[in-house]
Amino acid sequence: MKEVERILAEEKKDIDSIEVPDELESRLYKALESSSSIRVKKKNWKPVVAAACIVFLLIGYNFNALAYYGKKLLGYDSVMNGTLKQLNELGKGQPIGKSYTFKNGLTVTLDGIMVDENQLLAFYTVKDPNGAVDEINHIGMSMKGFIREYNPESGQGEINNEKTEIKWVHSFEKPSAFEKTLKFELTLFDKNNSERGEISFRIDPSKAMGHTLKQRINKTIEAGDTKIYIESIVASPTKTVLHGKIQNIIELAKDQMLGERLRPNNVDVKLIANGQDVEPQGGGMSTDMKGIRFHSEYDALPYDLTSVQLNIVSFSVDRDVNKKVDINEDLENQEIEVLGQKIEINKVYESDRSTYVTFTTSEDVVLTRVVLIVDGERINLKETTSSDLKKLEDGTIMHTRTMHFPKTGSKYELSIEKMAYTQAYNKIIDIPLD
Incomplete structure (x- = not known):
């Protein structure tokens, strides 16, 4: 509205500076006198002409502006993000x-x-x-x-x-x-x-506004025991969407049969345009006959686009493990590796007819299903207690906790059946603009 007010103020100055020629008065008066259906008193002709000039100038000079504001959606500013507000301002x-x-x-x-x-x-x-x-x-x-x-x-x-x-x-x-x-x-x-x-x-x-960038990427990114496929990116005036895949239907079926299923939790991908992070807006995952697929949504790309990159940061996943480890009360700080993730079993002890196992992992590693096999009998985890976090010099946060199993015996075997963890990638992909 400030722009419209500015235009109107400028036009008012032009109107105020208009000087009507003296001979125009007599010509208009004679034309009005010759009409039998219109009677105008001579003394009132100047206000009529001035009003007509104002209306003409307002409509003639500002017709596009008035039509433009007629196309805008009113009352939606508070529920629009910055991109939608700009599109709305443009009608x-x-x-x-x-x-x-x-x-x-x-x-x-x-x-x-x-x-x-x-x-x-x-x-x-x-x-x-x-x-x-x-x-x-x-x-x-x-x-x-x-x-x-x-x-x-x-x-x-x-x-x-x-x-x-x-x-x-x-x-x-x-x-x-x-x-x-x-x-x-x-x-x-x-x-x-x-x-x-x-x-x-x-x-x-x-x-319809179409798209501003549409590219096939078709790259496979691997790290540790996980991999993801980056398929395509579509940028439009309202948002940008990245499409990818975790497994195709054959890989999904194979893991199901081998008991090595993976359940993805999150794919962390940053979209970078002109060297700046683009605001993320959500995303999702689905499993169907095409396999396990994901999409990530971001704000629209800037108008003056010079470069686009993807930073594949990490992949969080819950996987079937089925790894068994022999443990006993004499054990102290035994380190094992599961799917590339280090697990340190600090100690095993008995108390009140229960067995306790204390272990340490990085903060993002969670044993989502674990049982203790006591003298050949499977004992389910009752609870996890005494959680403790410690930050190392390199910034890594280590998580120590103790698992409680309500059974004691002479021979122990820890069975790790499912584990959630975050696999770091930190891979950059350059997206061509043409």
Whole structure:
């Protein structure tokens, strides 16, 4: 609005400096006198002309600015990140302005959408005339097209002080390029009842924003006993998405049969553009007939892009181990290695008909399933106690704790069956821009 105010102020100065020629008065007066349907008193002609000039200048000079502000989504600044605010300021997106009202008076208005290569963003308002919009149990939603249904992925909203409305921005899967019409399907769940509604709208392909960078990477990164595949990156005006894979379906099936399954927890990948980290926005993992796949989401890339890199930092995973270690009460600081991770068994002792095993690992290593075989009998872990953290000179944090097994005997064997750990990678991948 400051820009519009500046333009109006400049135009006012130009209007104030306008000098009307003396002969124009007599010409206008004669033209008005000759018309039988218009009568204007001679003394009032200057204000009329001045007003007409102002309206002409406002519309003529600022038509684009007025149309531009008409395209903006109003009231969504608090639920938009910086990238979406910039796109909104530029008038990007497609206005919709359609509503559906449920029987209880609750109204949902789809104000507009933004579509690009990565997602469809729905901007909608939920209004409750009773001022109890914060008490809504749940509104289910999806985008349904002719080809298929597009599920919601993430969203955020903000309620006003009067509790009469919530402004929402919700992300959906990108619709197919062949979709012409979508239905914003809504389901209101109220106690034991539910009500369905829909808002139908056409997609304007001229409003779609496409992508700014789309590259196949196809690189395999290995470290220790783990590896990940970096497949592709797609950057669009609203966000950037990295796609990768942990295992294909053959590798997944093989590990299942051998009892060496892995369950990935997190792939830490930093996106660097023009030498600066790009803000992460989340991600996820899935297991299906294509194997174990992951994606990482980031903010949009800068407009003046000169370089893009990926820093593959680490991979956190929970893996089947099935490693057995003979231990006894005389043991002291015995070091073993499991999947490249060091485990130091500090001591074994008995107390109150129970056996205790104290061990130390790096902070990120967790024995997620471990049993003690006492004289051939499997004894499950009861609890882990006396946890202690110590930071080494190189910055590594070591974690010491004691496992409690409710059984004593003459022969002990520690069976480590599952273990979670973080494998460091720290590999840089340069992404070509062309």
